[in-house]
Amino acid sequence: MIWxxxxxxxxxxxxxxxxxxxxxxxxxxxxxxxxxxxxxxISGNEYASSKFNFSKNYILVIASSNNTSxxxxxxxxxxxxxxxxxxxxxxxxxxxxxxxxxSGLRGNYIFVEFHNNSTMQYNFMPxxxxxxxxxxxxxxxxxxxxAGTGFxxxxxxxxxxxxxxxx
Numbered sequence: 001m002i003w004x005x006x007x008x009x010x011x012x013x014x015x016x017x018x019x020x021x022x023x024x025x026x027x028x029x030x031x032x033x034x035x036x037x038x039x040x041x042i043s044g045n046e047y048a049s050s051k052f053n054f055s056k057n058y059i060l061v062i063a064s065s066n067n068t069s070x071x072x073x074x075x076x077x078x079x080x081x082x083x084x085x086x087x088x089x090x091x092x093x094x095x096x097x098x099x100x101x102x103s104g105l106r107g108n109y110i111f112v113e114f115h116n117n118s119t120m121q122y123n124f125m126p127x128x129x130x131x132x133x134x135x136x137x138x139x140x141x142x143x144x145x146x147a148g149t150g151f152x153x154x155x156x157x158x159x160x161x162x163x164x165x166x167x
Contacts, residue, residue, distance in 0.1 A: 008157035015150025022143025029136035033125075035063060039118045047118040048077070054105040059130045061101045062092075062111065063121040069113035071102055082114040103127060 039047045051074060052060055060071070070089030072080050080088050090109065092100035102109075113120050123130075 009154050012150045012152070012154025012157060015153065016147050017150075019143045019145070019147025019150055022146065023140050024143075026136040026138075026140025026143060030133055030140065033123060033133050036122055036124065039113070039120050041118075045114050045116055046082070047113045047115065047120060049111040049120060049122060052109045052111070052124050054102075054107060054109060057103075057127045058124060059101055059103040059127050060109075060111070061096060061099055061123040061130070063099055063123060066113060066115050066119050068115065069111065069120070071109050071111050074108040074110055077110050077112070080112055085112065085114065 036049075039049055042048050052058070052071075054060075062069075062071075068082055068085060070085055071092075072085075072088045072090065076088040090102060090105065093103050094101060111120065111122060
């Protein structure tokens with residue numbers, strides 16, 4: 001009977017270790033996600049990113065910006081002002097955790113922001129790297145589940161062992 005209890009405790013400890021490894025590995029991949037804050041001050045309260053070349057399969061995730069900002073094609077960049085920005089912006093394909101993303105575009109684009117100081121933060125990366133980061137989030141979540149299961153298994157095994165001895 002003691003052997004069975006020790007087997008469950010050992011199983012719980014192994015699950016905690018595997019789970020913690022998955023969490024750390026997933027978190028490391030997510031933490032190394034490239035974030036860029038390089039912006040060019042154009043004039044007054046206008047800031048712009050570097051040029052994004054969407055000729056390959058890339059994705060642009062805007063991690064931080066304000067309400068008066070948007071992605072415009074390089075051809076329209078010279079005519080964009082704060083008052084007509086909405087006429088030239090490209091609609092994002094969707095949102096990731098509330099952050100707009102752009103993919104499937106062709107050509108050169110610039111992210112423009114009108115604000116007292118730049119709050120722009122963005123990630124421009126190959127779509128495959130973006131998918132790696134997304135999968136790392138799933139791996140980290142699975143690791144949390146495994147670690148939790150292992151902790152509960154070990155804890156219950158120890159507690160039931162103590163309860164049986166008290167009888």
